[in-house]
Amino acid sequence: MLSYLLLSGLTTGSIYALVALGIVLVYKATGTINFAHGDQLMIAGFLAFTLHVLLGLPYLVALAGAVAGSFALGAVAAQVGFRAVLRTSLVNVVLATLGLAFVLKGFARLTWGGISDYLSFPPLVRPEPILIGDMVLLPQQLVVTAGALAVMGLFALFFRLTTIGKAMQATADNPRAARLVGIRVERIHLLAFAVGAAIAGAGATLMAPLTLLYPDIGFMLFIKGFAAAVLGGLTSLPGALVGGIAIGVVEALAAGYIHSSFLEVSAFVAIMATLVLRPRGLMGGPPPRRA
């Protein structure tokens, strides 16, 4: 029982960590939160569904397509919508991204089905569980967890090794100094929104075979990812991983040992407790400067 709960917590936690990673990335670069992050993820999931299930393309092609589509959507949304309000105030950014979230949700509802239409994604590997001692492992869960960790590893490499990644880090650290050394800060903002969305796209495609796809999944995942990001510290990328896995495990344990309905609520309780007791989160520093 315990090992099963821990493993399923780890799996959902790694998805939350991916969502949180995108949120933290945008927060570090721009000092704001993209409330449409979850719905961008949901759209990417439906995109992968269209490519893989409806058009019959291989899973990896669907993954690439969802990541690319999500990147493009993120870039367009940032360019058309957020760029104009980023310079004004936090209230405006939050409201504009919230507006986009509902546009995407409505679009998905109209395009891919009605409110209770849950689309299922075929499993990637054989569904039979593997028994190791008395531990029950679902191959699907292992694939998802490994995939999520791989995406995070790739992102960490991108951030550390490439010039663009370093420019993003510099902008997050100090936008004015970054501008002085010739980094185009506006472009970095745009890129942060797009890369954040691309990570969400990868997360959506990884997660889809485990869960069902439906238009409201976006906001649910956004809140979980936001909770994970806050728990880890909004400014810390490793914190996103720790926070995501912590939320996933706590949720699974609460659902297993208390009552299944506690699955949904434990993240909110975690958010409220974190914000009251330690608003900086586990690994967070002071808030970034807004450019």
Add this chain to the structure above:
Amino acid sequence: MTVRPLWVGLAAALALAVLPLVANPYLLFVGNQLSIFVILAVGLNLLVGYCGQLAFAHAALFGIGAYGTALLKVHLGVPFAVSLPCGALLATAVGLAISLPALRLSGLYLSLATLAFAQFTLWVFLHWEPVTFGAGGFRVPAPSWPIPGVTAGIGTFYLALALAVLLTLAAASLVRSRLGRAMIAVRDGEVAAQALGVDLLRTKAMAFGLSAFYAGVAGGLQALMLGYVAPESFDLFHMALMKAMIVVGGLGSIAGSVVGAGAVLFLLEGLRAFKGAQEIAFGALLMGAVILAPRGLAGLLDRLPGWQERYLRAAPAERAPAAAVPREAPP
């Protein structure tokens, strides 16, 4: 000639007051909903537009007002004359309670804390089944009015209208009072406000409490009007609706709140049959208003010759409420 928002508003209320004499039940419902939306929007604008606190708990407080009022009636048989004020006070108490942690948080952290609180409240509505009857909701008996010849629907209509007028007038005078000015000062710069002797804690707590009171009254009226309460009326979509009302109407404007509530209701009813289209329309409206017309319809009203809404503002869009975060000059 000076066009005073007060006279325009009272004329509109008067026009609404004769509606039951001529209208069919559907129009009566829409008119009734308008009063409730106006109360909601004015209350939310006090907190977000005037005090600059980006909270997401308004739909939940609306729900607490509705559940409080209706459950007192259903479980304990308390008459509406008592349960409606009790529901509103319960929402106020909860609003004050959530303002306590909120006083330590600003900007994004406040949005997140209140968002989590709203989702938690919704979860309680859904899962505390012995008391709240769960996801399916429950029926509320129709109120009976002591005046002969007044049906339940018409009585509720006039009650909602009277409260909407009263609460809007109260808000309009509040924002010019000492407390209102303190709220605006907090919005425009917490440090500066404090330096001027504004008590931050007290001002923010009052804004939260007042806004929650408005939401609670609106919730009680909603329960009376529909005769039915269910959790789905208080979810995030409704939160976004309320945000759309004040953004479309104009942050930091009482007249704007009223006009915005009307505009959103009009759109909501026009797209009643299509949930997906409703979401797209509201999302686009919210986004479009923020990007293209940050001052909302109030900005348009201001251009009417002679229109004078005496409200104090430096366009709130220009000042970040997250005053703790240093801002750099735009390039």
